[in-house]
Amino acid sequence: MERAELERLSDEVALRALEPLGDEQRRRLVAAMSEVERLLQASLVNFALEDPDTDDARWCFEQYFGELDQRFEGGFDPSSSLSADAHELKAPAGALIVARLHGKPIGCVALKFHKKSPAELKRMWVSPSARGMGVGRRLMVEAEKRARQAKVRVIRLETNRTLGEAIALYRQSGYVEVDAFSAEPYAHHWFEKRLV
Incomplete structure (x- = not known):
């Protein structure tokens, strides 16, 4: 599978996961994911x-x-x-x-x-x-x-x-x-x- 197709499928999964969440919950989840990414970067x-x-x-x-x-x-x-x-x-x-x-x-x-x-x-x-x-x-x-x-x-x-x-x-x-x-x-x- 091409990279673009994998990214598209990944985006679909992410959107489905976010769909049932309210705006505040989405904001908190995105902030938490950003923090996880930053901490992983710090470890490198x-x-x-x-x-x-x-x-x-x-x-x-x-x-x-x-x-x-x-x-x-x-x-x-x-x-x-x-x-x-x-x-x-x-x-x-x-x-x-x-x-x-x-x-x-x-x-x-x-x-x-x-x-x-x-x-x-x-x-x-x-x-x-x-x-x-x-x-x-x-x-x-x-x-x-x-x-x-x-x-x-x-x-x-x-x-x-x-x-x-x-x-x-x-x-x-x-x-x-x-x-x-x-x-x-x-x-x-x-x-x-x-x-x-």
């Missing part, structure tokens, strides 16, 4: 270390910078921000983790390691299409796992007040707000977490 996301010089890594950074430029009051200029250049994100100086769904990058987070001071969490970004799937939380878990492997005891990060979702994620992940520890011109909040 994988996380891996990535060389920051790859096309996928550069694409993630471009998306991140573009979003910050749109959201920050007055825009965002990466050259004015504290550095997190490619050479700083390669072992042993750092690490970059990229999240992928169906082989396509949908998020990233970077770590900068310092010998005697806390590691820095940088470039935390999740594609708008993947938000609400737990990708940000899982990126944080991966970053903390890599930090522990590098014998890091404290992770610090700074963020802008317009990034409310990120601030909520950091707090939910156990990061506590601390006094400013950097001269990041775009930061309004500074956080740290002690790793056990």
